[in-house]
Amino acid sequence: MARTKDPAVRSLLLDRAAQMLRTRQPVTLRTLVAGTGVSTMAVYTYFGGMDGLWKALRQEGFTRLATRLAAVKISADPVRDLAALGAAYLANALENPDLYRVMFDAGFDLEDAGAADETLHRLVRSIERAKASGRFRDEVDPLELATQSWTIGHGLASLVATGPLPHQTLAHGAPMLTALFTSAGDEPARCRQSVEQGWGRPPGAVADRRAVVRGDPA
Secondary structure, eight states: OOOOOOHHHHHHHHHHHHHHHHTTOOOOHHHHHTTTTOOTHHHHHHHSSHHHHHHHHHHHHHHHHHHHHHTSOOOSOHHHHHHHHHHHHHHHHHHOHHHHHHHTOTTSOOSOHHHHHHHHHHHHHHHHHHHHTTSSOTTOOHHHHHHHHHHHHHHHHHHHTSSSSOGGGGGGHHHHHHHHHHHTTOOHHHHHHHHHHHHSSOTTOOSSTTOSOOSOOO
């Protein structure tokens, strides 16, 4: 009778592999499971071997990001939602800094590239809603604007979650997004209010000193 797989064991192995990569430790079957309380067979049980683990590692970063983005409650304000998605992106990076590094390492394969693309397309759909509601100009390219928004979030995450700057740096996100969305046609005062509402209350804020803020989205 096959044993039921424990998702916690899978996450443990992935987190440990990502942490070992960050600290430049050699990752082998034995070093990976050392001190975890699981045997080397767990790597075969959950990933089919080390090759499968490497493929799952990068995918796990996007899986966790997708889960965090899906937790953002859609409101009647698409610009607020765009900012909330950005805050959720940062919260995920702060909570999973080692996996965040691997997500953008092209040296690792993705099991499902389409699932990774879906994280960006959540932004695209909010931008399409903003255009439909008259907040953004008709000529705005949703994919281009989503990419620009993502770039702001990625830059902040790279500098704070895996880089040298303090968490207070994240406060720059709201004015940068406000400037970006205003350039897309939104009215400045209304845009600032929407962005501050979304950015200032990220879903499931990280419960440590690096948290952006605490609380659920408005």
